[in-house]
Amino acid sequence: MKIDRRRLLGLLGVSGAAAGEAAAKPVVAYKGAVAFEHGVASGDPGPSAVVFWTRVTPKQPTTGDIDVDLEIAVDPDFKTLITISRGLRARASRDWTVKHDLDGQGLKPATEYWYRFKANGVTSPVGRTRTLPVGATKDVVLAVASCSLHPNGYFNAYDAIAKLPRVDAVLHLGDYIYEYGGSPKDYGMNSPVAAARAPDPPHEIVTLEDYRRRHAQYKTDPGLQAAHARAPWIVVWDDHETANDSWVGGAENHQPKTEGDWTARKAAALKAYYEWMPIREATLPEAAWRSFQFGDVASLMMVETRLTARTPELDYDVDLPVVEGKPDIAAFAAKWKDPSRRMMGEGQERWLAGQVDASVKAGTAWQVLGNQVVMARVAAPDLKATMGEAAFAGLLAKLPDYARSRVAQSVAMAAYDIPSNLDAWDGYPADRQRVYDIFSAAKARPIVLAGDSHMFWANELWNDAGQKRVAVEFGTTSVTSPGYGDILPGVPLGEAFVQRNKEVKYAHPSAKGFVVLTLAHGKATSDLMAVSTILEPTYTVSALKRFVVTPAADGGVEALREV
Numbered sequence: 001m002k003i004d005r006r007r008l009l010g011l012l013g014v015s016g017a018a019a020g021e022a023a024a025k026p027v028v029a030y031k032g033a034v035a036f037e038h039g040v041a042s043g044d045p046g047p048s049a050v051v052f053w054t055r056v057t058p059k060q061p062t063t064g065d066i067d068v069d070l071e072i073a074v075d076p077d078f079k080t081l082i083t084i085s086r087g088l089r090a091r092a093s094r095d096w097t098v099k100h101d102l103d104g105q106g107l108k109p110a111t112e113y114w115y116r117f118k119a120n121g122v123t124s125p126v127g128r129t130r131t132l133p134v135g136a137t138k139d140v141v142l143a144v145a146s147c148s149l150h151p152n153g154y155f156n157a158y159d160a161i162a163k164l165p166r167v168d169a170v171l172h173l174g175d176y177i178y179e180y181g182g183s184p185k186d187y188g189m190n191s192p193v194a195a196a197r198a199p200d201p202p203h204e205i206v207t208l209e210d211y212r213r214r215h216a217q218y219k220t221d222p223g224l225q226a227a228h229a230r231a232p233w234i235v236v237w238d239d240h241e242t243a244n245d246s247w248v249g250g251a252e253n254h255q256p257k258t259e260g261d262w263t264a265r266k267a268a269a270l271k272a273y274y275e276w277m278p279i280r281e282a283t284l285p286e287a288a289w290r291s292f293q294f295g296d297v298a299s300l301m302m303v304e305t306r307l308t309a310r311t312p313e314l315d316y317d318v319d320l321p322v323v324e325g326k327p328d329i330a331a332f333a334a335k336w337k338d339p340s341r342r343m344m345g346e347g348q349e350r351w352l353a354g355q356v357d358a359s360v361k362a363g364t365a366w367q368v369l370g371n372q373v374v375m376a377r378v379a380a381p382d383l384k385a386t387m388g389e390a391a392f393a394g395l396l397a398k399l400p401d402y403a404r405s406r407v408a409q410s411v412a413m414a415a416y417d418i419p420s421n422l423d424a425w426d427g428y429p430a431d432r433q434r435v436y437d438i439f440s441a442a443k444a445r446p447i448v449l450a451g452d453s454h455m456f457w458a459n460e461l462w463n464d465a466g467q468k469r470v471a472v473e474f475g476t477t478s479v480t481s482p483g484y485g486d487i488l489p490g491v492p493l494g495e496a497f498v499q500r501n502k503e504v505k506y507a508h509p510s511a512k513g514f515v516v517l518t519l520a521h522g523k524a525t526s527d528l529m530a531v532s533t534i535l536e537p538t539y540t541v542s543a544l545k546r547f548v549v550t551p552a553a554d555g556g557v558e559a560l561r562e563v
Contacts (some may be wrong), residue, residue, distance in 0.1 A: 010124035027092070030064030034120045038216060038421040039225030042115065042129035043278030045169065045232040045292070048105035050129050053278040055219070056090040056119045066090040068098050069118045072106075076114045076126060082106035086208045090119065095212045097275045110295070127229040130168055137295025138521040143167045143231075146238070146372075146451025147175040147478035151197045153224035153534025157479040157514045160531055160541040162226035164516070166257065168294070171302075173451030174238025174290045174372045175481065176277070177214050179253065186484070192533055194385075204241070206259050211272035219276065223537075226434050228278070235279055236288055236302050238372040238452055242269040245423055247310040266307060291355050298519045299359035301352060309345030310541045318417075325501050329416055336418070339430040344530065349434060357442040365521045365551070367444040373452040375425040375432060375473050376459035376503040381496030382414035386429040395491060403487070414500055424452070429464070436463050436470045443555030446471035447524055449517070452482035455494075456513075456528045458506040458560055472549045472557050474526045476515040477508065480534050485510025505560050506545055513541070523551050525563075 038055040056066045070085040071078060083105045090098040098117070107113070110133035117124040133140075143161045161170060180186045182202040188194060200217040201210055220226060239245055242265065245252035250262045259265065274281060282288065288304035320332040335341075344352070359367050384392040392411075396404050407552050410420070419426035426432075439446045440463065448461065448471050457475030462468065477483065489510065497507040511530040518525045526547045532540040550558045 002471075003398040017300075027063075027065045029067060030058050030060075030066050031120060032062065033059040034066060034122050035059060036117065036119075036122065036124035038219035038559065039228055040115070040117065040124050041228035041233060041278040042231075043126055043233040043235065044104070044280040044290070045130065045132050045234075047109040047132050047134045047293075047516055049101065050101045050107065050113075050131060051278050051280050052102060052115055052117075052127075052129075054098055054117045054124055055216070055276070056096050056117070058096060063092050065092055066096060066119050070102075070115060071118065072102070072113050072115045074111075074113060076128075078114065078116070078342070079562060082113070094275045095216075095272070099275075099278065099281075101280060107131055110137070117172045121129040123348070125225070125229060129232045131296075132292060132549040133295035135295055137297045139518060140169055140294040140297050141166050141168050142517045142519070143169075144171045144173065144449050144474070144476045144515040144517060145227075145479055146173040146449075146476055147454055147481040148224070149175075149178050149188045149478070149481040150218060150221070151182065151186075151199055152191045152482060153195040153480035153512070154197075154537045154539075155221050155224075155479055156534055156537065156539040156541075157512060157529075158221070158227035159223035159537075160529065160539075162173055162223070164230070165422055167231045167516075169292075170227060170233045170370070171300075171370055171449065172233055172235040173370060173449060173476065174236055175240040175451065175478075176235065176237070177211075177218050178240045178481075179214070179243050181205075188480075191535075192231060204253075204259075206265055206268075208268035208271060211269050212215040212275070215272055215276035226323075233278055234292060234300070234302060234370065235277055236304060236370060236372065237270075237273060237306065239306055241273055242266050242307065245313060246306050247312050249312070270307075274463050289351060293359075293364075296362070296364055297521065298366045298368050299355065299364050300368045300370055301355050303344060303352065303372075305343040305347065305372050309342050311341045311428075327416070329418065332418065336427070337429055341430065343425065343428045343431045344435075349438070352435070353438045353441070356438055356444050356446075360442045360444050360555075365445065365448045366519050366524060367439070367442075368517075368519070369435075369446060369448045369471075371448055371450055373424040374421065374450045374457060374459075374475050375435075375448050375471075376457065376461055377426055378420050378424070378497065378501050378504060379417055380410045380413040380420040381493055381495070381500050382411055383496050384411050384489065385414075386492050386496040386499055395488075407488070423451070433464050436461070439470045440468070440555065444451050444471075445551040445555065445557055446547070447517070447519075447557075448473040449515070450475040451478075454478040454481045454509075456506070456508040456511055456515075456530075456544065457504065458528075458545065458562075459503050459528065460560055461506060462503060469552070469557060469559070471555050472560055474515055474517065474528075474547070476526075477511050477530075479514070482513060483509045506547070506562070508544060511544055513544075522550060
C-alpha cells in the first residue's frame with residue numbers, strides 16, 4: 001500500500017514538526033501540583049542521540065500544558081551535568097507525555113548517562129541510558145522481551161532485566177500491552193492474581209482514551225518502570241498494541257459492526273503508542289522500521305510486519321478443503337505459497353536489503369533482525385509419537401472435550417508439512433524466502449530475534465531448498481502471557497516440537513522470562529533466562545539454556561551449540 005508522508009503523519013496524529021512541539025499553538029501552562037507516576041524511559045539510542053520520555057500527571061483538572069526540564073549527567077548523583085534542556089512541554093494533546101529527541105549537546109558514543117525530569121518543583125525518578133558505540137567494539141549485551149499480559153501475572157522478567165549487571169539496550173518485540181477487557185472470560189482473567197491486576201479500563205480498548213489508559217496502567221508497574229529506567233529501549237509493536245492478529249486492513253479481534261472503522265482504531269492505537277513509548281517519532285520512509293549500529297559488532301534492523309503491508313493470514317477451517325475425508329494439501333499449498341501474500345511491503349524489503357548489504361560490506365560481525373514472530377518452519381508436534389500410544393491416550397482421557405479435540409487435531413496435522421501457526425512467518429513462506437534471499441545475496445551472518453509465541457526457541461533457519469543454513473533464530477518467551485505449556489502442564493511439547501521439526505533445536509512452552517544476547521566478534525551467545533514464578537512478586541531467575549553460534553566462512557552461520 002502506498003502511504004505518503006502527510007497521510008502517515010496524519011494517521012499517527014503527529015504534526016509535520018519533529019514531535020509536534022514547535023508547531024503547536026500557545027496554551028496556558030498549568031502550574032499546579034504534579035507527579036511522575038509512570039516513571040522515566042529512554043530509547044532509540046545512537047552514538048550521540050537518545051530519545052528521553054516521561055509522563056507528568058497533573059493532580060488537578062486542567063487542559064493546560066506543563067513546562068518540563070530535562071537534566072542529563074555523567075554520574076547518578078548529578079554532580080556533573082552535561083546538559084539541561086529547559087522549556088520542554090508535556091502537552092495535554094499528547095496526554096501530558098513529553099518526549100525529547102536529544103542529538104549531540106555533549107552526548108558521546110559508548111557512554112553511560114543518568115537523567116531526570118523536573119516540573120513544577122517536582123523531580124522525577126532517575127533513569128540510566130547509554131549511547132551506541134562507534135568503530136572497534138569488544139561486545140554488546142542486549143536483553144530481549146515480549147508479550148506482557150498484565151492480569152496474568154507479575155512482571156518479574158522486567159524486574160530481572162533491571163537487575164542485570166550489564167545491559168546495553170533492551171529490545172521489546174511487541175505485545176507490550178494487550179487490548180482485552182477484564183470479564184471472567186477474557187484472556188488472562190483466570191489467573192490467580194487477575195483480581196489484583198485487572199485491566200484498566202475494564203473493557204476491551206478501542207478508542208484513543210482507552211489505549212492511553214491501558215498504556216498508563218502498564219507504566220505504573222514497578223518492574224516495568226525499573227526496566228525502562230535501567231537502559232535504553234528499542235521497541236516495535238506486534239498485534240496486541242492494536243488488536244489480535246492484526247493486518248493492514250483489519251484484525252481477528254476487531255468487529256467493524258460493533259467497534260467501528262478499523263482505520264480509526266488503528267490510528268488511535270498508534271497515536272497512544274507514540275505518545276507513551278520511547279520511540280523516535282515516525283517519518284517516511286522508515287516508519288516503524290529502522291536500524292541501529294553497535295560499532296563493528298552488530299547491525300540491528302527492526303522490522304514492521306503488521307500494519308503496513310501484511311495480508312490476512314490463512315485459516316485452516318476456510319482454506320484447507322477436505323475431499324473424501326482427507327485434507328487437500330495441494331489446494332491449500334496453492335494459497336499458502338502464493339507470492340503475493342506478504343508480511344512486509346516491497347519498500348521495506350528494499351530498505352532491509354540495503355541495510356544488510358551495507359552492514360556486511362562495512363565488516364560488521366553480525367546482522368541482527370528484530371522481528372515480531374517466529375521465522376522457523378514449525379509443523380505441529382506429534383505428541384503421540386513423542387509420548388507413546390498409552391501415555392498419549394491417558395493424556396486425552398484427562399482433557400476436557402475442547403482441549404481433547406485440539407490436541408487430536410494437532411497430531412493429525414503433524415503428518416503433513418504445513419505450519420502449526422499461520423500467523424507466523426511460516427504462514428507466508430514466499431515472503432520469508434525473500435528475506436532469506438536478502439541474507440544470502442549479501443553473504444550475511446544473520447541472527448533473527450522473535451517474540452509472540454510465548455515460548456523459548458533456538459532454531460536454525462534453512463532456505464527453501466533445505467541446502468543452506470542461512471541464519472539462526474532465538475525466540476524469547478513471554479513476560480507473563482500464557483503458553484501452550486500452561487494449558488497442557490507436564491506434557492512434553494518442547495520435545496515434540498524438536499522431534500518433528502528439523503529447524504527447531506530447543507523449545508520450552510511454559511517458562512516466562514527473557515533472552516540475554518551477547519554479541520562478540522566470532523561468537524554470539526544466547527542465554528534463555530527464566531523467572532521462577534509470575535504469581536507473586538518474589539522470584540528467582542536462572543538460565544534455562546545457553547546456546548552459542550559462530551559465523552560460517554562464506555556467509556550464513558554454523559550449527560547451534562548448547563554450552
